Amino acid sequence: MSCFGKRTWDPKGKHCYVTGGSTGLGLALSTLLVQQGADVSIVARNEKNLKAAIEKLETVRQSKDQKFAYYSYSLTSARESQEALQAVIAGHNGETPDGVFLCAGGSKPKFFVEMSGEELVQGMDMGYWVQAWTAWAASKEMARTRKKGKICFVSSTLGYMSLIGYASYSPAKHALRGLADTLRFELQLYNIDVQIFFPCTMYTPGYEEENKTKPKITLKLEESDSGLTAEQAAHAMLAGIKDHHSHITGDWITTVFRASTKGASPGRFFLKDWALNIFGCIALPIWRMTVDREINGHVAEHETYLEERGLRA
Numbered sequence: 001m002s003c004f005g006k007r008t009w010d011p012k013g014k015h016c017y018v019t020g021g022s023t024g025l026g027l028a029l030s031t032l033l034v035q036q037g038a039d040v041s042i043v044a045r046n047e048k049n050l051k052a053a054i055e056k057l058e059t060v061r062q063s064k065d066q067k068f069a070y071y072s073y074s075l076t077s078a079r080e081s082q083e084a085l086q087a088v089i090a091g092h093n094g095e096t097p098d099g100v101f102l103c104a105g106g107s108k109p110k111f112f113v114e115m116s117g118e119e120l121v122q123g124m125d126m127g128y129w130v131q132a133w134t135a136w137a138a139s140k141e142m143a144r145t146r147k148k149g150k151i152c153f154v155s156s157t158l159g160y161m162s163l164i165g166y167a168s169y170s171p172a173k174h175a176l177r178g179l180a181d182t183l184r185f186e187l188q189l190y191n192i193d194v195q196i197f198f199p200c201t202m203y204t205p206g207y208e209e210e211n212k213t214k215p216k217i218t219l220k221l222e223e224s225d226s227g228l229t230a231e232q233a234a235h236a237m238l239a240g241i242k243d244h245h246s247h248i249t250g251d252w253i254t255t256v257f258r259a260s261t262k263g264a265s266p267g268r269f270f271l272k273d274w275a276l277n278i279f280g281c282i283a284l285p286i287w288r289m290t291v292d293r294e295i296n297g298h299v300a301e302h303e304t305y306l307e308e309r310g311l312r313a
């Protein structure tokens with residue numbers, strides 16, 4: 001039983017569709033779902049990683065009846081996201097998934113003035129549309145087939161706040177929160193549960209990739225966040241999913257941001273959220289002042305950086 005006596009969600013025997021299930025958080029979540037008896041279908045682009053992920057899932061299989069499948073699609077367009085979902089359904093005896101877990105995504109942090117127009121558009125594709133299109137396709141399918149399913153988005157700490165360097169990513173992750181909060185209301189019409197996870201830094205292949213372009217100052221400011229392994233983050237995500245939390249967090253810093261930006265989003269026990277909010281009212285402005293000081297102390301170094309790249313007249 002979870003809050004308000006609602007039964008906890010049990011993955012056993014459920015068909016789970018995990019986007020981005022080939023590496024990082026998506027693979028760690030798929031592994032947990034398999035260990036708890038679910039059938040898992042994963043979608044990502046790179047076929048070699050997908051195959052390797054299925055081999056890993058085979059090693060934790062609980063029963064011979066569990067079905068695992070992978071499909072290679074890029075989920076940044078409406079058409080491919082619908083095709084991917086149809087392939088997942090066809091591969092599972094025509095059955096709509098019980099749970100859709102939207103782990104696909106990525107970021108390419110840089111300074112705003114060094115980003116190209118394409119990179120800013122890609123930021124929305126890889127942060128927002130890569131999950132929104134699948135949520136859209138799955139909502140239509142669940143409503144049509146009367147499936148009382150669940151959809152869980154993956155935002156970020158940066159979906160509640162932001163940091164220098166994340167102009168192409170943080171807005172997309174904030175937009176996911178807007179979509180999840182909208183759908184939490186609207187999809188009640190079809191008995192579909194909508195949740196959203198806000199992970200902090202996770203040490204994954206995606207993290208290593210983003211560090212190739214990340215400004216030094218961004219990396220430095222992120223040090224306040226000690227980070228989680230993909231497995232730790234997946235545990236927190238699944239615990240929140242089971243307990244029907246609308247907004248799921250896996251570390252204390254993001255939990256403070258959750259409480260301090262709550263608005264009308266559902267939270268936890270009100271006294272706990274009040275206490276977190278009061279703590280945030282004091283600690284966050286102090287933290288922000290240290291960040292402003294750090295950025296202002298970076299002006300001279302940044303001047304050289306821009307000159308070296310021909311970005312200063």
Ligand SMILES: NC(=O)C1=CN([C@@H]2O[C@H](COP(=O)(O)OP(=O)(O)OC[C@H]3O[C@@H](n4cnc5c(N)ncnc54)[C@H](OP(=O)(O)O)[C@@H]3O)[C@@H](O)[C@H]2O)C=CC1
Binds near residue numbers: 049130199230
């Ligand atoms: N790592 C971090 O510090 C944090 C990450 N996040 C978010 O968590 C989620 C998981 O991140 P993480 O595990 O680190 O990332 P990884 O890069 O390790 O994994 C991302 C997964 O998404 C897939 N993917 C990426 N682009 C597409 C696409 N266009 N179509 C289909 N699949 C795609 C990748 O496979 P392939 O490339 O083969 O398509 C891979 O399976 C992302 O949404 C990320 O934004 C949030 C907070 C912190």
Ligand SMILES: CCCCCCCCCCCCCCCC(=O)[C@@H](N)CO
Binds near residue numbers: 156
């Ligand atoms: C309460 C007072 C203390 C406040 C401290 C605030 C520290 C902020 C840390 C920001 C961490 C950003 C994680 C980004 C993860 C992510 O999404 C990227 N890795 C992109 O993938």
